[in-house]
Amino acid sequence: MRTYTELSPSPRTIMTPGPVEVDPRVLRALSYPILGQFDPEFTSYMNDTMEMLRSVFQTNNKWAFPVDGTSRSGLEAVLASLIEPGDKVLVPIYGRFGHLLHELAERCGAEVTTIHAEWGSVFDQDEVISAIERAKPDLVAIVHGETSTGRVQPLDRIGPACREAGVLLVVDAVATIGGIPVKTDEWRIDAVIGGTQKCLSVPSGMAPITFNERAESKILSRKRVERGIRPPGYEEPDGLGARIQSNYLDLAQLMDYWSPARLNHHTEMTSMLYGLREGLRIVLQEGLEARFERHRLNESALVAGLEAMGLPLYGDPDCKMAVVTCVTIPEGVDGESVRSMLLDQFGIEIASSFGPLKGKIWRIGTMGYSCSRKNVLHLLGAFEAVLLRHGAKVNAGAGLQAALDVYESK
């Protein structure tokens, strides 16, 4: 009989845009005993999680809870619950995840209009606002931090413009939540989807979301109670909108589950909820402002180091995302070979990119627990050595000195 070795994953330095390293406190939380999903002790943990999510999303929304599944499940739950077949949806696209929103909206039966900004840049908010005036959509879906290109889209004027036009605004903040400010209420966003395995530093497997009353009323207008749990004599109200196509990702049902009704839907992911609760507790203990500042500081040191080495950064610097730094792969250097050597010799993982940027850039994440001085300095030293080994021209010795200058001036 074949035997298998004991599971023993190597400790890595993960400098990708996710999944990133996880605080040992979160790993410990994942190992605690299982509670039943309706055990009052467990439902109190669910309520704590909702409360902490409201703080992280900077919102007073009643609804803030995780969807069980990776971040994509949160995107799909929100879009499937808010878009009825035939609805008009506008998707501004400036990278891979904008294309994902387009695809998801299409699968919901929307009539989708897209506008495009060149990869490596973002939209001037006025361009989006005039597209809203032209297309008159029911809903706008846009990415806040586009990890494929390392850019961040300002939203502070798009939100109020949507509100004024009576359009629902859905934002993919999967990569930004917990790393840079996501001001749900101030920016007038109707529904926001966050991610766990990026700046929150919790393993992949849940998608925290929040939405306001505008989104709620659209969802409730489509609400059905699942056949097997209807009370005796239940009659479906007249005049409902189109039934939400997904059962698993039906926010109307999830709302019943996450409210005092605790109406059974799926079995909540006990261990993941412990992990998320602990991860959020760590975020709030650090404090949002201090956490954003830590991300900015490590970004500055990383960027100073890369520039001092003489490496060209990719993309428009005015809209650079603090938590992802993209480096143009120098001519004649095999990007994948550099990544392999970083992993094999130094235990460091960085990312490549997708689509038109495949083979063109490396992406270095500074997210959550991975976003530390130790990791930035370790990466810069290793990167220099590996690049020299690959015959690239770098200013040997300059990178670490520049990064140390940034840290020491703080």
Ligand SMILES: *Cc1c(COP(=O)(O)O)cnc(C)c1O
């Ligand atoms: C990572 C990411 C996703 C997808 O997240 P999964 O957890 O892999 O489903 C979606 N949008 C953005 C902007 C991301 O960075």
